[in-house]
Amino acid sequence: MFEVMIFATLNGLVTGLLLFMLASGLTLIFSMMGVLNFAHASFYMLGAYFAYSISLYLGFWPALIVAPVLVGVLGGLIERYGLRRVHKSGHVAELIFTFGLAFLIEEAVQFFWGRATKDYRSPDILDFPLFTLFGQNFPAYKAFMIFISIAIFIALYFVLTRTRIGIIIQAAITHPHTVANLGHNVPLIFMAVFGVGTGLAGLAGVIAGPVLTTFPGMAMVLGSIVFVIVVIGGLGSLAGALVASLLIGLLQSYAIASDLGMPDLLNWLGVSFERDHPLNDIWRLTLPQIAPILPYLLLVLVLIFRPSGLFGKRES
Amino acid sequence: MFKFAIWIIFAIVIVLLPQFFSSLLSVSILNQMAIAIVFALSYNMLLGQGGMLSFGHAVYFGLGGFMAVHALLGIEDGNYSFSVTLIPLVGGLFGLLAALFIGSFSTHKAGTVFAMISLGVGELIAASSLILVSFFGGEAGVSGDRTYGPTFFGYDFAQDLQVYYLAAAWMFIATLAMYLFTQTPAGRMANAVRDNPERAEFIGYSARRVRLISFVMAGFFAGIAGGLFAVNYEILTEQNLNAVTSGNVLLMAYIGGLGFFIGPMVGAVVLTLVNSVLSHYTTLWMLYLGIMFVLTVMFLPSGLTGFLMMHRTPWHLGKIRLLIKPYIVTAIPGAVFALSLVAMVEMAHTSEAEFVFLGASFNSSGPMSWGVLVAIALASFIALRRSLPQLREAWAQANAIETGDQP
DSSP states (O other), X not given: OHHHHHHHHHHHHHHHHHHHHHHHHHHHHHHHHSOOOTTHHHHHHHHHHHHHHHHHHTOHHHHXXXXXXXXXXXXXXXXXXXXXXXXXXXXXXXXXXXXXXXXHHHHHHHHHHOSSOBOOOOOGGGOSEEEEETTEXXXXXXXXXXXXXXXXXXHHHHHHHHSHHHHHHHHHHHOHHHHHHTTOOHHHHHHHHHHXXXXXXXXXXXXXXXXXXXXXXXXXXXXXXXXXXXHHHOTTOHHHHHHHHHHHHHHHHHHHXXXXXXXHHHHHHTOOOOXXXXXXXXXXXXXXXXXXXXXXXXXXXXXXXXXXXXXXXXXX | OHHHHHHHHXXXXXXXXXXXXXXXXXXXXXXXXXXXXXXXXXXHHHHHHHOOOOSOTHHHHHHHHHHHHHHHHHHHHTSOOOOGGGXXXXXXXXXXXXXXXXXXXXXXXXXXXXXXXXXXXXXXXXHHHHHOHHHHOGGGOEEOOTTSSOOBTTBOOOSHHHHHHHHHHHHHHHHHHHHHHHHSHHHHHHXXXXXXXXXXXXXXXXXXXHHHHHHHHHHHHHHHHHHHHHHHHSEEOGGGGSHHHHHHHHHHHHHHOTTSTTHHHHHHHHHHHHHHHHHHHOTTHHHHHHHHHHHHHHHOTTHHHHHHHTTHHHHHTTOTHHHHHHHHHXXXXXXXXXXXXXXXXXXXXXXXXXXXXXXXXXETTOHHHHHHHHHHHHHHHHHHHHHHHHHHXXXXXXXXXXXXXXX
């Protein structure tokens, strides 16, 4: 049990930090524009695909730099020529625009790279077990993922709180008009933040692609979970996003690793049931089975009891 | 009187349609349209009329549909016996119950909170449907047979055409009912709460109650659409209640136009048609659909119906003919530009050496054919750009109210 817990914690940490790289950009973009970007996970997918294509020619390490930059530039362009145009039609139109964008990017990826899973691999240099515990290997690549995610978090925190640019961004989020009156180009700041946010999602894609497989549905798989995190953490809260990411990552990881279920609960309660009972499916549920729906359950509960999220201040 | 005439004409048209489109394929497309119209209209009760953006409307469609299939199975097993014509009502009532339960906690707030709850509930139910195998049938879904029930005036609904009349009748009733709902105080209050919930509360209405009523009604009609789907296809799977279906109905309502009652109907008809026609010609139809959607949001924020309705002022001013020539001048290069892009996309995608597009044959790997297409695209794009100022000027003229000369 103990070794299972340790590995579940490590895997949960990897997933959680990866989710945070997506969630941090999403929540920054939300606090700026007041709109949740449905296409955020699509940029993550683009990151993985760009990195795959680049790594075919230049290898993994150049891809690690170039692919997120490309994704970020693309994101900035979409903000400048798409989202800004839709902005005047209101929030619903913006939300629907990003929704359509997510749809479009998925189709475009299928057009350029095909429907099949791509053989995008982690670099050979990281292809060794970092340590062996209770006979189980922990791959070095996962440690690398943790390292990158933490480095990004520290860098983001540093830039946002300690540099002049970060202070201007923070001011532009809360008081855009005042910042504009002080002579800063607020639309440019918005575009840059959108670009950096999508670039971060792209970076997450680059490092997650080899582990979570690179296929056209990868945005769908992660997209709604990232949404869940941002909402649970509280819209616009960076700290909330971190806590919620780790929470969801660990929760899912523990649920998958455990072998407990309703039968155990019923046994413990001393209740027995018949095999052909109509609710048989429910009585036989196990935790690994319901692991995929746990985040959504948590989301609905949080929204009912605390609509502003764990760390959130504003509600809509 | 005029409105009454419209409904009569609508009824006559749906009765006569299969006379003109009698092939098997077109009848099945008509069936799809009838289902899509009910579903899209029910969605617009939320988004268009109630201001609630839902990302999980397929839940009520799917749950209603699953219940309807189970009702069909019940008839088959001889547990009870009633006409298949009532099956959509079973779906509707189950959709209503589901909406009542979920709406009881999701309609506290509109806006982002509502949208997120609908997304969460949608994902939750879609994921649960794969776990709860006895009701949802897992990956394979649940299938039934619509021909076991007692015949309805001699019809046993074995043929698609008979199903069309069933679906069309339900579509007509549901459309009329949803239209009448917009005229009731509850429907009017839904608009008021959409526009300004605070004021509505001050008059003494509970915004939440008003939203819940709209939500439950939307669930009911989505369930009816699901029931019609069950009768038509005789199978329901996880696909019918997941995010893709929810996204599809949003697409239909938005492209048609949210601001008008008829908008989602237009969207449902156009998208069903586009889907079946495009998917017949190309495997990339989803890509075109996505592009169409994004362009609609960017350039026609009020949808197709909204675009048509923009012409009311020029029409009343009697100046609509001023627009005809500029429209043609813009539309021709626009169409050529779009077609040349489509040709390039298709040519890049094809694996065959000879690529035939609109009767023209290209060598798909030759630089010559690429050069020709790029040249056509560039030329038509320049022509398009040049025609726009004229169009803008004509539009301003057609909308200008002349003053001065008249006494």
